[in-house]
Structures are given as C-alpha cells and as structure tokens.
Amino acid sequence: MYVNTKEILEDASKKYYAVPAFNINNLEFLMAILQGAVEKKAPIIIETSEGAIKYAGNGNPLRGARFFAETVKNYAESLDIPVALHLDHGKNLEYIAAAIKAGYSSVMIDASHEEFEKNLEITKEVVKWAHAAGVSVEAELGQLAGIEDNVVAKENVLVDPQQAKIFVEETNVDFLAPAIGTSHGAFKFKGEAKLDFERLKRVKELTKIPLVLHGASSVPTKFVELAEKYGANLGGAKGVPQEDIKKCVELGINKVNTDTDLRIAFLAGLRKHLSENEKEFDPRKYFKEGMEFVKEVVMERLEFLNTAGKA
Ligand SMILES: O=C(COP(=O)(O)O)N(O)CCCCOP(=O)(O)O
C-alpha cells in the first residue's frame, strides 16, 4: 500500500531500526527494489532526485514527478507492504511544488548550503506548504563533503546539535538529515572513514525525531570488482563501512539513503550480461541480470538494517 513516509519512519524511530531509501531513475530499478522489499516483507522508501525527475520528464518537472508518482502508486497499491515515494534533495521550489502536486509522500527541502537562519526560513515555508497537502518534510543541517548542492563543499560542515534542536522546534520538520561526515558518490572519505557518532547521539537526544543518513552507500567490493572485470573503471571506490552504518542506526538514524550501491550493482550485471550474450538485443532480457544484482543489494540492506519483517 502507498503510505506517507512519516508513518514508516515514526515506527522505525520508536523501535530503533532503519529503512533504506533507494533512488530510482527508471522502471527497472523500481521493479528490482520492490521485488526485494516484498520478499523481505519490509516497508520501503523509493526516492527520486530532481535530476531523476528532470530525466523522466524530459525537462518538465510536473511531467517527471507525475511519471514517478503514478508508477509507484500503481505498483504500491497492488502490494501488501508499505511503500512511500520521496523527493530527495529538493532545492528548486518548482520541483518541490511538482512533487507535492503529483502526490509524493514526502519532500526534502535541502537548503543546508544557506546560512542557518535562511535554511530555517525556507524550511518553515516548505513545511507549511507540504503539511497543508498532507506531505511530510525532510530538511538538512550541515553539508556533505564532495559535491554538495552542485557546489563543491570544501570540507564537511558538520551539524551543530544545539542548532538542530532550535531548527526542529521552529520549523516543525518531520525528519532531519544531520551531516556527520559522510559524502555522496563512490569515492567517500580521504583516507579512513570517520563519522562523528557523538554528534549524532546529541542530535537524536535533542531533537527526538527520525533522522536521515545521506551518503550511506557501502560500495560493495564484490560488484565493483565484477564491473571492473567487464570493463568498468571505478578505481579507488570506497563507501561507508557496514559497521559504521549499524552504529548510526543504534544512535537513531532511521532513513538510510542509498543510491551508489544500486548503480554499481546494476552496472556490473549489465556489463556482464552484454559481454556474455553478444546476440541479445531484447532490453527485457539484457537488463535482467543488473536488476537481479540490484535486488540482491536491496535484500541484503533490508536484512542488515532490520527492516526485514517490519511490513
Ligand atoms: O545520500 C544519498 C545517497 O548517497 P550514496 O548512495 O552516493 O552514498 N542520496 O541523497 C542520493 C543522491 C542521489 C543523487 O542523484 P543525482 O545524481 O540524480 O543528483
């Protein structure tokens, strides 16, 4: 069934487990994710970036948002697991409006590159707007290293727990993404992975709402090596160690954003299948192996985060 993200995350926050939020850009990833969630009897959060909406709508935000909202709702209504659809890293108000209008369960307003007061003001606006339409809201405090909001954030600007308390009280936001040292993409951390667990603990104590971990892909060596075996060049790829994610969940992370791991798994399957089946030209066939690897990563993460069986 199609549900509001808040419903899924409130339960997770109460029982200290987490739900992965998997990014999609097309039907194949959606099908693989849903198959994995059904098999694991797990609630699931599907999310699309603004880039995904632009891609599916061929530049028209409402067309793209409707494509995903209608497709996900259509599938969700035929399944007996809770499914939510979330706008990831909403920055452009036109895209946020399109997602709300199209019927997304929740939207992220990411104004974390702005000064605190500005972020607070923008988030307050979006919360009023979204709540009036029954849509829940995620916001972000602090910045992820690497490409943050299309600008290169020089280094991590970590969340200030006291600011988080004020921010949550003033904005009435439903869930919060505190920057604690992760970054997006396949090349995380210069040297050793280091997340600021103490800081995360404080944020949870002071805000008591569901929290979101961005940049949470672990970049499984198995699929990196398989993709490279069939011609990919992903040298130096590194993700968040699984034990660090487990620790984050114990400290109050409830939504775990995962995109890169699925991209690498699909890439490995596609490259492998194409090189082993030179006569194949039916996309319903040559995408299958990539989809199977995506499903495998999905099921593993659902088990790992204790989402399995919670539907
Ligand atoms: O925090 C995460 C997941 O990060 P990770 O999976 O890279 O670790 N996310 O928010 C996913 C980011 C998706 C970016 O999509 P576009 O390329 O379309 O802009």
Ligand SMILES: [Ca+2]
């Ligand atoms: Ca941000």
Ligand code: NA
């Ligand atoms: Na998000």
Ligand SMILES: [Zn+2]
């Ligand atoms: Zn993110």
